[in-house]
Amino acid sequence: MSTSPDGVADAARFAAASLGAEPVFLMARAASIGSAEANRRLADFGLKVRHYSVLSLACGGTAPTQRELSQFLVLDPSQIVAIVDELEHRGAVERQTDPRDRRSKVIVPTKDGHALYGKAKEAVDGATEISMAKLSAAEQRELRRLLQLVAF
Amino acid sequence: MSTSPDGVADAARFAAASLGAEPVFLMARAASIGSAEANRRLADFGLKVRHYSVLSLACGGTAPTQRELSQFLVLDPSQIVAIVDELEHRGAVERQTDPRDRRSKVIVPTKDGHALYGKAKEAVDGATEISMAKLSAAEQRELRRLLQLVAF
DNA sequence: TATTGTTATACTCTATAACTATA
DNA sequence: TATAGTTATAGAGTATAACAATA
Numbered sequence: 001m002s003t004s005p006d007g008v009a010d011a012a013r014f015a016a017a018s019l020g021a022e023p024v025f026l027m028a029r030a031a032s033i034g035s036a037e038a039n040r041r042l043a044d045f046g047l048k049v050r051h052y053s054v055l056s057l058a059c060g061g062t063a064p065t066q067r068e069l070s071q072f073l074v075l076d077p078s079q080i081v082a083i084v085d086e087l088e089h090r091g092a093v094e095r096q097t098d099p100r101d102r103r104s105k106v107i108v109p110t111k112d113g114h115a116l117y118g119k120a121k122e123a124v125d126g127a128t129e130i131s132m133a134k135l136s137a138a139e140q141r142e143l144r145r146l147l148q149l150v151a152f
Numbered sequence: 153m154s155t156s157p158d159g160v161a162d163a164a165r166f167a168a169a170s171l172g173a174e175p176v177f178l179m180a181r182a183a184s185i186g187s188a189e190a191n192r193r194l195a196d197f198g199l200k201v202r203h204y205s206v207l208s209l210a211c212g213g214t215a216p217t218q219r220e221l222s223q224f225l226v227l228d229p230s231q232i233v234a235i236v237d238e239l240e241h242r243g244a245v246e247r248q249t250d251p252r253d254r255r256s257k258v259i260v261p262t263k264d265g266h267a268l269y270g271k272a273k274e275a276v277d278g279a280t281e282i283s284m285a286k287l288s289a290a291e292q293r294e295l296r297r298l299l300q301l302v303a304f
Numbered sequence: 305t306a307t308t309g310t311t312a313t314a315c316t317c318t319a320t321a322a323c324t325a326t327a
Numbered sequence: 328t329a330t331a332g333t334t335a336t337a338g339a340g341t342a343t344a345a346c347a348a349t350a
Contacts, residue, residue, distance in 0.1 A: 011304045014224045017212040018273075019205055023280050023292075024186045026299035028201070031183035032226055033303065034176045049180070053171055060169040067331060072166045074184055076319065081333060095332095103326045103331040121170075128175050134301045140175075143298040147178035149286045150295075151185065152163045202340095219308060228342065233310060247309095255308040255349045 027150075034131045041123035045116060046090070050075070052120050054083050058093050058107045059117045065104040092116050179302075186283045193275035197268060198242070202227070204272050206235050210245050210259045211269045217256040244268050 019025050035049050042052055053073055057064050066084060070077045084107060087093045092113035098104040109117065132140050171177050187201050194204055205225055209216050218236060222229045236259060239245045244265035250256040261269065284292050 011224060014209060014212070014214060014216065014220070015300070015304045017209055017214060019208040019212070020300070020304075021296060022208075022276065023284060023296055023299065024190045024201065024276055025205060026296065026303050027179060027183040027186050029226065029303040030299050031176075031179040034179050038176045049176065053177060056171040056174075057166060057169055060166070060171070062165060062169060064166065065331075068166070072163060074181065077332065078320090078334075079318075098331095101327075101331080105332070124174065124176055131302055132175060135298060139298055139301075142294065143302075144173060144175055144178065146287060146291055146295040146298070147175065147182050148167070148172070149291075150283055151178050151181040152167045152172075217308080229309070230311080230343090231341075250308095253308085253350070257309070 030131070034127065037130055038124050038127040041127050042120060044123065045120050047116075047120055049124075050079075050083055051087060052117075052124060054080070054107065055087060055092060055109065055113060055117050055120065058087075058109045059114055063106045063108060065098060065106055067104065069107065087113070182283070186279065189282055190276050190279040193279050194272060196275065197272050199268075199272055201276075202231075202235055203239055204269075204276060206232070206259065207239060207244060207261065207265060207269050207272065210239075210261045211266055215258045215260060217250060217258055219256065221259065239265070 014020060038049050038052075042048055047055075050073070054069055057069060057072070064072070066077060066080045069075075069084075070080045073080075075083075084093065084095065088095060091110055093107050093109050095105040096108055098106050132143070135143060166172060190201050190204075194200060199207075202225070206221055209221060209224070216224070218229060218232045221227075221236075222232045225232075227235075236245065236247065240247060243262055245259050245261050247257040248260055250258050284295070287295060
């Protein structure tokens with residue numbers, strides 16, 4: 001990106017445009033700004049949001065299969081393979097064949113993976129704080145609630 | 153995407169996970185769902201959200217330069233070139249050298265471009281309606297307001 | 305000397321199909 | 328026969344650097 005500072009330059013002139021009121025555009029822009037900031041911070045740990053997401057779900061105790069990760073994260077199964085490969089190579093997660101269905105592989109975190117997740121979560125929370133800085137605590141809760149309704 | 157139906161499959165099992173409450177993730181997922189639906193509908197007109205966004209701003213009467221489009225849409229200047237090329241080839245917009253700064257090119261819609269925009273906007277509004285179906289009218293307005301604070 | 309638009313290029317991300325092992 | 332994971336590959340999207348025209 002060889003653009004100026006960070007794209008928030010002359011927002012004022014166009015924010016009032018019709019496009020600036022369309023939810024589809026607003027969600028895309030908000031998501032783009034938010035995950036850019038999160039990726040910037042996660043880079044300290046050699047992670048991106050996609051790796052963080054898989055690690056987070058693995059650390060949630062639900063023992064997700066790759067197929068479930070694929071569906072929940074809306075990523076192709078082949079992409080999950082690549083993400084889990086990277087996390088496994090650096091010793092953050094392990095693949096365990098599901099005894100109830102030996103075709104499936106359950107993703108479980110290692111001890112190091114848990115520690116990494118803890119630090120990464122702080123980075124992501126920091127990014128969230130930045131991008132929601134203009135909202136009160138109550139507004140942040142409300143935004144989260146509304147987004148959950150849209151996302152699920 | 154060789155994934156099941158549409159990724160909303162077993163959301164229930166993971167929506168309660170820690171990740172399912174993080175705004176960065178929720179915005180990405182909501183944006184992904186929303187723009188997928190919008191792209192699906194815009195395909196009838198041979199457009200994608202990126203073309204629609206440029207066309208919308210061009211039709212807004214603010215006569216944006218490519219540089220301004222690049223900043224507002226958070227897209228690289230070289231990508232704007234490609235998008236404007238496509239819109240110009242199909243006769244929806246024109247490039248006009250800015251008389252006040254002959255380096256810049258202002259993007260203005262043609263008559264056909266305006267008509268195309270009208271139909272495309274209906275398609276996008278339809279997609280918005282779908283993805284916000286679970287929200288009341290008041291909640292939709294509130295979501296838009298909060299997103300605008302985050303996005304600008 | 306700096307900036308706008310442009311081109312070329314490399315890199316990442318995403319989508320598709322085929323293969324294997326299990327069911 | 329169908330599904331989970333894997334691999335290979337092609338396509339779309341994104342980032343980077345260099346150039347011509349203009350400031």
